[in-house]
Amino acid sequence: MRVILAEDSTLLREGVARLLAEEGHEVAGAFGDAETLVAEAEALHPDVVVVDIRMPPTHTDEGLRAAVEIRERLPGTGVLVLSQHVERSYAARLLAGGAERVGYLLKDRVAQVEEFLDALERIHAGGAALDPEVVRQLVVRSAHADPLARLTPREREVLQVLAEGYTNAAIARRLHLSLSAVEKHLNAVFDKLELRGTEGHSPRILAVLRYLEA
Amino acid sequence: MERDGGGGRFGGRRAAGVVAGCLTAPAGLLYLLVAGVALGGFLLWPRTRAYALDLLGSGARRLVEVERRRRTRFFGDRFPEAYEGRGGGGAVRYLAARSWAGLVCAVVLALLGFGLVLAVLLVGGVVRGAFGPAELLAQLVLGGVLLFLGLQGLFALTALDARLAREHFGPSERELLRRRIDELSVSRAAVVRAVDAERRRIERDLHDGVQQRLVALAMLIGRARRGGARDPERAAELLGQAHREAREVLAELREVAWRAYPSALDSLGLEEALGGVAQRCALPLRIAYEVAGPLPRPVETAAYFVVSEAVTNAAKHADATAVSVRVTGAPGGPLTVRIEDDGRGGADPAGGGLTGLRGRVAALDGVLRIDSPLGGPTTIVAELPCV
Numbered sequence: 001m002r003v004i005l006a007e008d009s010t011l012l013r014e015g016v017a018r019l020l021a022e023e024g025h026e027v028a029g030a031f032g033d034a035e036t037l038v039a040e041a042e043a044l045h046p047d048v049v050v051v052d053i054r055m056p057p058t059h060t061d062e063g064l065r066a067a068v069e070i071r072e073r074l075p076g077t078g079v080l081v082l083s084q085h086v087e088r089s090y091a092a093r094l095l096a097g098g099a100e101r102v103g104y105l106l107k108d109r110v111a112q113v114e115e116f117l118d119a120l121e122r123i124h125a126g127g128a129a130l131d132p133e134v135v136r137q138l139v140v141r142s143a144h145a146d147p148l149a150r151l152t153p154r155e156r157e158v159l160q161v162l163a164e165g166y167t168n169a170a171i172a173r174r175l176h177l178s179l180s181a182v183e184k185h186l187n188a189v190f191d192k193l194e195l196r197g198t199e200g201h202s203p204r205i206l207a208v209l210r211y212l213e214a
Numbered sequence: 215m216e217r218d219g220g221g222g223r224f225g226g227r228r229a230a231g232v233v234a235g236c237l238t239a240p241a242g243l244l245y246l247l248v249a250g251v252a253l254g255g256f257l258l259w260p261r262t263r264a265y266a267l268d269l270l271g272s273g274a275r276r277l278v279e280v281e282r283r284r285r286t287r288f289f290g291d292r293f294p295e296a297y298e299g300r301g302g303g304g305a306v307r308y309l310a311a312r313s314w315a316g317l318v319c320a321v322v323l324a325l326l327g328f329g330l331v332l333a334v335l336l337v338g339g340v341v342r343g344a345f346g347p348a349e350l351l352a353q354l355v356l357g358g359v360l361l362f363l364g365l366q367g368l369f370a371l372t373a374l375d376a377r378l379a380r381e382h383f384g385p386s387e388r389e390l391l392r393r394r395i396d397e398l399s400v401s402r403a404a405v406v407r408a409v410d411a412e413r414r415r416i417e418r419d420l421h422d423g424v425q426q427r428l429v430a431l432a433m434l435i436g437r438a439r440r441g442g443a444r445d446p447e448r449a450a451e452l453l454g455q456a457h458r459e460a461r462e463v464l465a466e467l468r469e470v471a472w473r474a475y476p477s478a479l480d481s482l483g484l485e486e487a488l489g490g491v492a493q494r495c496a497l498p499l500r501i502a503y504e505v506a507g508p509l510p511r512p513v514e515t516a517a518y519f520v521v522s523e524a525v526t527n528a529a530k531h532a533d534a535t536a537v538s539v540r541v542t543g544a545p546g547g548p549l550t551v552r553i554e555d556d557g558r559g560g561a562d563p564a565g566g567g568l569t570g571l572r573g574r575v576a577a578l579d580g581v582l583r584i585d586s587p588l589g590g591p592t593t594i595v596a597e598l599p600c601v
Contacts, residue, residue, distance in 0.1 A: 111432030
């Protein structure tokens, strides 16, 4: 796939670019700030944009704003945002535009090379990739919600992996379950949480996230 | 306001001052009496009241000025220049109180003089053998008590004179306290700000430096593991890079920790810690350390940060080619830290770093002076009391 990235640390920018090149992806551009990113995305038409949230000049949320803007202007482009800490409000702002072609990962996740590449693939394929840590915090924070307390540990595991953006098949692989078992668990989860068991995984993720954030 | 201490050396002068105070007292009372009677009607009538008060006050102020000179001349009082007391009314009030005190003081002095005459007569009587032992004892006891009362009164009145002057010519105790409280509130807020700024800086250091490097390092290892099976040679090369990177992360971490707090300050003291600054400084840095004896820990810490911040500024913003630091302190006196660079000057005392330093120094009741004309050179002097 064709990727552009924005990251202010030269060291990391080079590292990610090398990694992607080694994996056979095309790195069309790598930038040190968010300002140029939007314009470059429009010019270069990448499949996925990888962007660090915290960048010069103010080191707050420049990258996030650029990501939201790219999602609005170039709907077909995937966006993967790297964050210093888990910030629920950032994740919410990013997902406000839907759960297709979007990812929110902790920056340190880049070091887990396989997971990072996997997340990119999922985003490229039209899916979502949410950091397990983000999902874990959402689940922990909403644990007081009664219906969530009614889930069995297994069902909770399945829900968590689902919220990270994985398909049923991938959930089955990750949790070493059969596909039918996953479907069974998910149906039970959707029933207990009174969520529409919509087909296609993006709406499902959104439903889950809305539920968790409530 | 300061006053010369010590009664001994200035005893004669003070005594003269007390006598002068007794002599000026009747003048003050006379003025108040005459002017008061002359202006009395106008003072009572609302329409002319303000004008009459003004008139009374302006005359009083002249006499008050005499008192001020007397206090300065004989007692060495130093009052703030052009300290506006409490207007005309204040002058009249002061003059009245002070003249009363002076008059009473004159009476007490006269009593003491009278006692002295009696004592002489008594001695003469004893020599002539005119007293029996019982009478002599009675006289001695009575005279001793009266002498004690007279002296006590004299001390109290001189103290009263000093206090009245202090309150009229200088800030009152209350005002001094209020100023001190203001000063403390300001410095406390500055300290909190400085601490927050430092924490932010440490966070930035960790995030922009150490963390990015660690992520990059982990990525190198991840790449090596991932490609290892396909291309062992490439994997070995990546591992080599990772190893180098790990060493650099360690060096960076050491630097960040040192910037946060140089542990040498605690273990080895200020001189060694300043040596560390010199080692880390990109510019040639001359340090003269002339301090006798140990320093309080907070003073050492503040002095260290003043030097390290000033040196960093000189290297970063001033384009200096050399910096010299001089730390001097005598036992019991303040510690003086002086940093000079030959850079282009124009340091902004209101800038973040310097404000933080000022807060740090103010928290110890010290003073920070910054002299940085455009074109340089910059001199920063911190004086830190060692209490």
